[in-house]
Amino acid sequence: MLDGVLVVTGGASGIGLACAKAMVAAHDQVALIDVNEDGLAAAAAQIDEAGGAASTFVGDVADADAMVALATRIESEVGPVRTLVTSAGILQNAATVLDMDLDEYARVWDVNYHGTVYTVRAFAPAMTERARGAIITIGSINSYGALPLPAYCPGKTAILRLTQILAVELGRFGIRVNGVAPGYVLTPALKARIESGDRNADMIRGAGAVDMFLYPENIADVAAFLCSDKAAAVSGTMMPVDAGWEAATLYRNYAGGVPWDTDAS
Template identity: 50%
Template sequence: MNAETVDKAKAPRGTAVITGGARGIGEASARRFAAEGRAVAILDVAREEGLALASALDGTGGSAVRFYDCDVSDAEGVDAVAARVAQELGPAGVLVTSAALIPNTESIMDMDLAAHDRMWRVNYHGTLHVCRSFGRQMIDSGGGGAIVTVGSINSLLPLPLPAYNPGKVALARLTQLLAAELGRHGVRVNGVAPTYVMTPQLQARIDAGQRDLPKMMGVHALDVLPTPDDVADAVEFLCSARARTITGIMLPVDSGWAASVSYMTYSGGVPWERPAAP
């Protein structure tokens, strides 16, 4: 390794590409990089929301923000969009892969196989496609880069979400493989693993009785769930010079879920009662 390689890993320049950037965690990340003054490419299938966000953010930090209609499950489509982004905004220096389908709990025996396959095509294959197209751009531009995949607490332990759960485990492994493959090009590859994030979609599921908020909170060490901005903080850190020697990790943004979920259900499943807050 030479000093130049280390330098590239230190401060990736170039466009920030955010898949699933029209909403939720992707939107919070797009806002963050636009505020930093980076050119931002929002890739999403939610055209109306993506266009509205891009036009609201365009020029706010001094750089262009553009929306690109892109279904990440379509490898050729992703390649074409990557070429347009490079031409219109400049080659990618940052990639955040937030696009995903988010399921409800179901059983493996009852799940619909077509829906299972679709989820893999978007969540896993889609991430692979964008990492290849924009990873090549980072290599070819010679400027290094930082990629952040968006995993989940599903990357860490089994949860009853067929397709989604093993898909997020596969993403954690893909993140490590890419880190090993791209490190010599000055490209760092990490992931974030959020617990339930307080997005409008989660709030809607709670309101519809599909999620039980007190039960969800009961297995976290902290009494607060992350917001999309909390996840964007972790994403921003992983893309910054402060993380210049960090690659191949899946950083939990989980309010202590991984540390406490088994702890809280010890004693044959009898939940342990936490002392009340002072």
């Protein structure tokens, strides 16, 4: 038991909701923040069904003042925050830097990167006073390499660096900061893009070292470990949870070919 409150941004869906479910038993309360009010109600019902207690808060992580107000409210109305997961985020479809829509560019940065900064700035001060806690950021395979997503990809790379910076800043106060870097995860956001033809499900499934689809629970299990006392010595990491996608992508592009594809024996 970790005690205290688990706060999850983007908690109404996908990876955020799965993190809330995976960690509910270890916390006294769960506070879910999201822009999607209906989604929050459905998510809270799932947490309650799982035997936990969830409070919901409508809020936009891209609004720094709103996040400070929510942090104050949650600390006083729900309880002391022990664990923070910053999962609010939006995806982007393939584009070039020269052609991308600048409004979308700004919004992806506002939500994914600035939203993470604003959330940590709002919640971490009270956590530092208590000198305990853990924070999880959400990176991506985009944190490690170039994909044709000119707002999303650099934003996720920035989250990798932010995670390391925060680990050092907040480590002085006994708070650990780690990230998870998922591959393609079958969340509502990704499923919608598969259905619209913006992602190819066959390429997603066949691209990792291990032949599998990733589900939100796969990411949440790693996040839960990183927040637990079992990971007491782990901070400043960004853990790939990609079924070996990053390793396999480089390996399969070796100019001499993949041994078991070229060796007739």
